[in-house]
Amino acid sequence: MIPNILSIAGSDPSGGAGIQADIKAISANGGYAMAAITALTAQNTQAVTGVTLTEPGMVIRQIAAIRDDIRIDAVKIGMLGSAAIVEAVADALEGLAAPIVLDPVMVAKGGDRLLEPAAVAALRDRLVPMATVLTPNLPEAADLLDAVEATDWPEMAAQAAALRAMGPAAVLLKGGHLAGPDSPDLLMTDDGAQRLDAPRHATRNTHGTGCTLSSALAAQLGHGHVVPEAARRAKAYIAASIAAADTLTVGSGHGPVHHFHAMPVPKETTP
Secondary structure: OOOEEEEEEEEOOOOOOHHHHHHHHHHHOOOEEEEEEEEEEEEOOOOEEEEEEOOHHHHHHHHHHHHHHOOOOEEEEOOOOOHHHHHHHHHHHOOOOOOEEEOOOOEOOOOOEOOOHHHHHHHHHHHHHHOOEEOOEHHHHHHHHOOOOOOOHHHHHHHHHHHHOOOOOEEEEEOOOOOOOEOOEEEEEOOEEEEEOOEOOOOOOOEOHHHHHHHHHHHHHHOOOOHHHHHHHHHHHHHHHHHOHHHOOOOOOOOEOOOOOOOOOOOOOOO
């Protein structure tokens, strides 16, 4: 059975992050992608130049329309933008018996803030406890904990444990901001900390990596994999997507990863 995966996030017209990346990642991981839009952004590989948030009631109506008609096998939550939208999403998902992957999108790759500071408290109080897996990067984890950003593995383990104490069933703390030749992620569950390793690739084309990983993870959970196996599969997928990123020629800044790296390239035909 093909799982139905709902992404709740903002739109990226350049296609590298947000809803567009989510749809690609879910599709590449064998899911049927659905989307509730929380924001329109004007952005490309260099910068975010504008953000218009969706009216919270419309966010609720989008999710309600899907719940009324379509089986939801997993949910990925990305950019929300405001406390009102955080509350709207929490209300709209109340009682849903499906795994939820929460990617706390706070700052874009270029440094533009995508979540109002006042919304961080709402995120902690309403959505973090609902999450099956919380997937922050190191700056996002520090923001959620009001702490200094972790710089090594022991600090990552301590922060992952502190985040899990906020209520999510598991935390996948992404270590891409660490220095060194590897890009380790830390999965914290009831069984303790597990290390998910991948080599670091020398590319600047990493736009949308967080969106892509969390969407792949939601798709794998939708297939019925338990959290550790789903996380390993999602980690392998994003690592391969980053490794193939330089085969794309998209923009002049931080380009996207290659979501469909495993798809055969059609051969050119002569007329």
